[in-house]
Amino acid sequence: MGIRQDRSGRWRAELKSGREYVAGRTFDTKREAEAWLSRERASLAGGVDPRAGKVLVRKAFATWLVDREGTVAIKTTKADRSVLKALPPGVANLHVNRVTDREVQRCINDWSRRYAESTVKRYRATLMAFFASCIHERMITVNPVSRTRVPAQLTPAAEMMPFSRQELGAVRDEIAVLNPALADAVWLAGWTGLRWSELREVRVADFVEVPVPRLVIRRAQPEGIGTKRPKSGRTRHVPLVDAVLPLVKSMTAGKGPNDLLVTTENGARLYATAFKNSTHWAETGRGRRLHDLRHTAACLWLEAGVSPTTVQAWMGHADLKTTQRYLHYLGTSADETGLSRLNQWGRAGGARPAGEDQ
Structure with a gap:
């Protein structure tokens, strides 16, 4: 049957392929041994080799990264x-076929206490891809990340x-005293909405004057990474x-034409760090991030009456x-109307709120 009781009273289950020993485990009860043996036989019949899943997660993950x-x-x-x-070591030092959704969920909970939610979601997606490759390599049958x-x-x-x-102009003037070239970069970013990675990669040839003056945003270069497509994956045109x-x-x-x-x-x-140091951004930036220059452009455009769909295209x-x-x-216009009515209380014969001093 593949199950026997040893001298300690525990139950030993052994999986064989023909006469060849494949895997074995010892359990406290016979029922646990039978359940494990049944699962392993089903995996073996489905083409999953339990021996392949005995590699440690950290070693299998390193191999996966290389591939x-x-x-x-x-x-x-x-x-x-x-x-x-x-x-965490509790997952990294487990055999691949021993990892369950419980271990993965504990790992994710630990990450959530240390990292931003977006980072944890990205880490979880990577784990999902890794264990999916383990299924493809017939090391496991179920992805332990899927239920987390x-x-x-x-x-x-x-x-x-x-x-x-007004603030954007004041910031430009303050930085111009320290570094005129970087002050120009701030002014341009605040009026075009370019991401930092796009601002540092835009080329002279990307400036077009006919039929309307504009920048054609084709590329981006995040720091430490090679040139790539913009975040949207599409070229966009930003008017000047x-x-x-x-x-x-x-x-x-x-x-x-090909110069920056x-x-x-x-x-x-x-480079962001050098820029912040040279411009004393901690003071001149008034508590803003560099990315807030992109937000500034969108707000300026909308304030000027540009339609949201047009701003959507310009922002990408x-x-x-x-x-x-x-x-x-x-x-919204409703906010403006409401505020206007509040400010009109008591003016031009308007009613005063109850209890207001005469």
Whole structure:
């Protein structure tokens, strides 16, 4: 039968393929031994080799990373490697076929206490892909990640804090005293909504004047990663208002078509840390992130009356709901009407609220 009781009173189950020993485990009860043997026989009959699943998760994961390299983006490869470093020993040192959804859920809960929710979701997706490959390699039959979930975190996400037009001008003036070239970069980012990775990769040839002056955003270069497509995966056209058009023209002076449009005073590519140090961003930025310059452009456009669908195209948003966040930030016409009525109390014969001093 493959099950026997040893001298200690425990039950030993042994799986064989013909006469060849495949795997074995010892249990406290005969029922547990029978259940395990039944599962392993079913796996073996389905083409799953229990011996293959005896490799440690950390070793199998490292092998998977090597096989995966070159088939995904460099950024994805780096994120995958960070998952291996973040795996708790309780999972990393288990055999692949011993990992259950309970161990994975405990791992995810631990991550949720240390990382942002978006990071945990990305880590979980990587684990899902890893164990899916284990199924493909016939090491296991069920993905232990599929029944897990990422707990919702109570910590609020970072809110957008766009500059007003006056604030943006003041920030530019303050930075111009320290570094005129970087002040120009701030002004351009605040009026075009370019992501930082796009701002540091836009080329002179991407500036087009006919039929309307605009920047054609074809590429991005996140720091530490090679050139790639923009986040949306599509090319987009961003018009240039009169407030920045002369600046962009001056940026092209003496440069070739393939040269970087936005650079430091020495003509070098922008880097966030160096930028923040040179501009004293902790003070001049008024508590904003660099990404808030992108939010600033969207708000300026909408304030000027540009339609949300047009702003969606200029920003490269895949979903109009993303663009509508800025409308909620700016307030609606109903908000303006309500505020106007509140401000009219007691004016021009308007009724005063009860209890107001005469």
